[in-house]
Amino acid sequence: MLYKLNLEHILFLDIETVPLHENFTHLDETSQQLWELKTQYQRKDEFSPGEFYDRAGIWAEFGKIVCISVGYFKMQGETRNFRTTSFYGDEAKILKEFKQLLIDYFSSVKHLLCAHNGKEFDFPYIARRMVINGINLPYKLDLFGKKPWEVPHLDTMELWKFGDYKHYTSLKLLAHILGIPSPKEDMDGSMVKDVFYKEKDINRIIDYCELDVVTTAQVFLRMRNEELLTEDEIKKV
Incomplete structure (x- = not known):
């Protein structure tokens, strides 16, 4: 074929993507909570939501295309x-x-x-x-x-x-x-x-x-x- x-x-x-914001602290409170819920399985107990935010670019809900x-x-x-x-x-x-x-x-x-x-x-x-x-x-x-x-x-x-x-x-x-x-x-x-x-x-x-x-x-x-x-x-x- x-x-x-x-x-x-x-x-x-x-495509190349990055997190919507440079730092986790730039997210509003609701977005921070939703990020914590979205990534709880991937993070487990190894990373805090803030520490894990460097990877936000791989999710379209929390990243953007550059x-x-x-x-x-x-x-x-x-x-x-x-x-x-x-x-x-x-x-x-x-x-x-x-x-x-x-x-x-x-x-x-x-x-x-x-x-x-x-x-x-x-x-x-x-x-x-x-x-x-x-x-x-x-x-x-x-x-x-x-x-x-x-x-x-x-x-x-x-x-x-x-x-x-x-x-x-x-x-x-x-x-x-x-x-x-x-x-x-x-x-x-x-x-x-x-x-x-x-x-x-x-x-x-x-x-x-x-x-x-x-x-x-x-x-x-x-x-x-x-x-x-x-x-x-x-x-x-």
């Missing part, structure tokens, strides 16, 4: 290019611009969205934050009433499971075992909060996010047993 998909019909994406990076293939004869771009700034602006991209260029039935662990994280997170920001969901994220085979989403982690529901494999590990060259990264996901709030270096976050988009596309190519992208084929637009 993967071999039959047109690469130009797939939008690869990745960057959405996307990548897509463009074929011109024998020439293959992979173009990347990013949306950043105010969260509502990010979501509206991303939605407009979907409407303008990836709204047909043939179009698919692809992310690593996207079905568990990226796709629902974007949809939830759109609802919270009062933005109507675009067709590609509105799954109400859709049958499983009608959902226009691809997930490289799910593809790697091959039906195994228990299995989790990080993008970094999958790229390593598939022989995909790892670009030099000066950060990882656990550092995004501090880079955003303390260093205020959104460009560093964008670079990191776009690297994950490229790696996801490389994993997808390997799963189709195709040649990996070269540096010359990757274009930032």
Whole structure:
């Protein structure tokens, strides 16, 4: 099935998220109580709600999106290019611009969205934050009433499971075992909060996010047993 998909019909994406506020004390009293209840199972007795707040970015109810990076293939004869771009700034602006991209260029039935662990994280997170920001969901994220085979989403982690529901494999590990060259990264996901709030270096976050988009596309190519992208084929637009 993967071999039959047109690469130009797939939008690869990745998101970077942070807690809604820099510190737990910035939450109002009700939000603090709800955070304590939401995370009691994950925290157990090891962390207080405040100590655990650094991880708030992984929950759409207590986090926000600071960057959405996307990548897509463009074929011109024998020439293959992979173009990347990013949306950043105010969260509502990010979501509206991303939605407009979907409407303008990836709204047909043939179009698919692809992310690593996207079905568990990226796709629902974007949809939830759109609802919270009062933005109507675009067709590609509105799954109400859709049958499983009608959902226009691809997930490289799910593809790697091959039906195994228990299995989790990080993008970094999958790229390593598939022989995909790892670009030099000066950060990882656990550092995004501090880079955003303390260093205020959104460009560093964008670079990191776009690297994950490229790696996801490389994993997808390997799963189709195709040649990996070269540096010359990757274009930032």
